[in-house]
Amino acid sequence: MGITDETVAEVRAKADIVHVAQNFMQLKKVGRRYSGLCPFHGEKTPSFSVNAEDGLYYCFGCQAKGDTITLVRELQHLDFAEAIEWLAAQSGVQVRYTEKGQGxxxxxxxxxxxxxxxxxxxxxxxxxxxxxxxxxxxxxxxxxxxxxxxxxxxxxxxxxxxxxxxxxxxxxxxxxxxxxxxxxxxxxxxxxxxxxxxxxxxxxxxxxxxxxxxxxxxxxxxxxxxxTGQTPLYDKSKVLYGLNWAKSDVVKAEEVIVCEGYTDVIGFADVGVPRAVATCGTSLTEDHVRQLRRFARRLVLAFDPDAAGAAAAERVYAWEQAHELEVVVADLPPGLDPGDLARSDPDRLRAAVENPTPFLGFRVERALAGGRLDTPEGRARTAEAALDVIGEHPSDFVRDQYVMEVADRCRIDVERLRASLRPGGRPSVRVAEAPRRAAHSEDPEVSALRLAVDADHRSEMLPLLHEVLFADDRHAVAFRALRDAEGDLHRAIDDADPDTAELLARLAAEDDPGDPSDVRRILLRAQGQREVALLRRQLRGASDQTAAELNPILAWLLTRLQAVAPDARTGRDVEDQLLAWLAERAEERS
Known part of the structure; x- marks a missing residue:
């Protein structure tokens, strides 16, 4: 049976996200928001924010976001209907089912x-x-x-x-x-x-x-x-064999072992390490990593992770940053998979995952072991191979630690090796850092959007805005999403592209939105100043006739900008006139 839309709406209205979240974590009220340690990644300083008015959460550390239903789905590992049933039981809502649509x-x-x-x-x-x-x-x-x-x-x-x-x-x-x-x-x-x-x-x-x-x-x-081939139930890029059995032990140990085969998972369980899962005929994917990150922040690779080369390494480093993961490699004997080792030497298998090697360390050691260190030429070639691997890592500090190790093993001056990794030397792969929360931005466009998503201010702020006031395309897109959703924040997030949805969810979790009137004036002045600069560029070298047309416009604009200065005491109608003129100018250019 499916669940009726009326039931979903009632659950959304009655399920208090703060009360629900407190089933899984401790929250403290800070300003108008609630804050706590994020349940999706390990942290010591609270970065998880709950917006009680709109029923939304956002983590400034790992960018986890959503509403009450999403929170339950992620933490309880339920599908949509199961989450509704769970919340209904918590909120005293009677679940009604239907045969149609979602049902x-x-x-x-x-x-x-x-x-x-x-x-x-x-x-x-x-x-x-x-x-x-x-x-x-x-x-x-x-x-x-x-x-x-x-x-x-x-x-x-x-x-x-x-x-x-x-x-x-x-x-x-x-x-x-x-x-x-x-x-x-x-x-x-x-x-x-x-x-x-x-x-x-x-x-x-x-x-x-x-x-x-x-x-x-x-x-x-x-x-x-x-x-099994691709079906509505089975997608090999998302499925992990053994997760149903392993998840409780994964959570306790705060790490998950990733294998390649079904017998490997069973082998680990047989030797008392029941926290292994296996990919099903495919390499590890972003979807796999995202799913595993719900349970643990440390991934132990119990297979040869170097076979796919640099492309696979870049993905691992990107996952480590984007999902705040630690990826390490089990110390398995060459030529033996975990399933075989579980029968022949169970103590060795347990030791392999108890003392794993950092991912980059494994790859560097592989490069060093594959070279010859008994001749100057061999040491030089081996150092070059190791530097190729080291250069793929995004962290300067991590790279330098391994550069010193290579210098010692290959008997080459460490400064020579460091120089080859600097600009102009050996190029290094850089992985974009996962977005982080900065202190409340002083960008007035961000302030305006924060007011527009705030439950207490959006009805006042949205009518004051126009997309011409947003010079940053990302902010303009976010404003249009809110405008098209008529201020319905949940609808705006659902309909928006992923980047815009992330921005709106993050702003909804922030506090201290500011004053709508002040922010609007700042935006008006900023856009007005851009128009002043444009008019002055047009006047340079303009004909007398063109100058005669543009000078009165420039004078009028400068007067209006003085009228909307922070300390000016003009009415809203002057701001409205200026906004209408700015919008018309943008329309003419487009």
Whole structure:
């Protein structure tokens, strides 16, 4: 069942964001806002701000933002409808359901997850009891999976036949295709997607079955692994195998181990390290990182992260800055994956993640170990290779630490190496820093927007503004979003592009907006001065006729600017006249 729009509106109206947030953190009132330590990233100084009037939050440290529903979704790891149900229970709202609109989408997703869940049960039972699954059971025993492990992870067996699953499930064609469990063949008949494979069911963070990873039996033809294709439930760029089991331990340890395979996740759990997840047939993506950052701020890479080279390194450094992450590399023996090491040397596997290497340190060590240090030429080439790696890091201080290490190992003067990383020497990759909160900006355009989003001032401020007053395009776009939404801040944020939505949410979390009249006068004078400068440029070298036309305009404008000076006592009508003239001038130029 879907949830009615009336229920959503009632929950939004009655759910007090301050009360809700205090379920997860301590808040203190500071001015008109509430402040506390952000629940989305580790910090010692509060940067998480709650706007009680508009029901919005914003973190000036990690830029997390949203309304009460978003807060619950992110902290409780729920979908939209589940968050509404949670908030309704907290707020005393009776949830009403509907068959249409949003409810249809939710019903569809429920039908799909139920179908995949039935497939998980059927494949699992087939592995446990099917005669044809004997070789699969023997293979799993050989890999160290006993009966308890098979049942815990609900492993399965897909028989090497055309349509046994399809005949058992008896699903409509669209449901079969949308779950990825099967397809319609050329004969217009349903056919199973997985055949002759050991199956690892994949669950989302809420423990709902969404797909499978299939491992072919040794000696058989075909790709070693085959995963569910892209479906409404399964997107490999976002899915992480094992997160449903690992998340509680990840939160406790404040770190998550990222592997490449299903058996690696199980191997870590078997040796008492149940905080590992695996990507499903793809490299680590921004979506993966963003999801993991909800649970921990430290990522331990339990695979070879150097294989993709500099491009992958740049992404890691960008993620570290944008999401305030620490990325380290497990000290795994060459040629052994965690799944194998869990059986052969469990103590070594535990030690690998207990003493990881910083990401850049791992890459520098790889460069140094790959070179020859027994000749001057070898040391020079090795130092160059290491500097190529070091130069990719965005921090001067971090780079310098490794430069000194390379100088020591390669017996080269450290100043020579430093010089090669300076401008004119070896170029270095710089990653843009994540936006930070500065002290309240004195920029009058920002002040005007802050007033326009403030609950107590927006009805007064918005009518005083016009986009001609915003010289910064970003600020003009934000003003238009508010104007088009008729002052509805939530609607403006929902309809805006991501950068504009982030700006509006941040301003809504700030306090001390100032006085609308003062800010408007400052903007009027700023735009007026720009017009004065433009007119004076036009007068330089102008003909007598043009000068005769422009001089009266310039004189009128200068008079109006004096009338809107900070200490002038003129009425609002003078400001309105000036604003109308400025808007008309901009319209003529456009």
């Amino acid at each position: 249809e989408q939710r019903q569809r997703k429920t039908r799909l997850t139920e179908a995949v869940e039935r497939a998980v049960d059927w494949y699992h039972d087939r592995l446990l009891t099917g005669r044809d699954a004997g070789p699969a059971r023997a293979y799993l025993r050989h890999r160290g999976f006993d009966g308890d492990t098979v049942r815990r992870y609900r492993l399965g067996w897909a028989p090497d036949d055309w349509d046994q699953l399809c005949r058992h499930l008896d699903l409509p064609d669209k449901v079969l295709v949308d779950t990825g469990l099967g397809f319609i063949n050329r004969a217009r008949r349903q056919q199973d997607f997985f055949r002759g494979r050991v199956l690892f069911p994949i669950f989302d963070a809420q423990d709902r079955a969404i797909g499978f990873g299939g491992r072919i039996m040794p000696g058989q033809e075909g790709p070693k692994y085959r995963n």
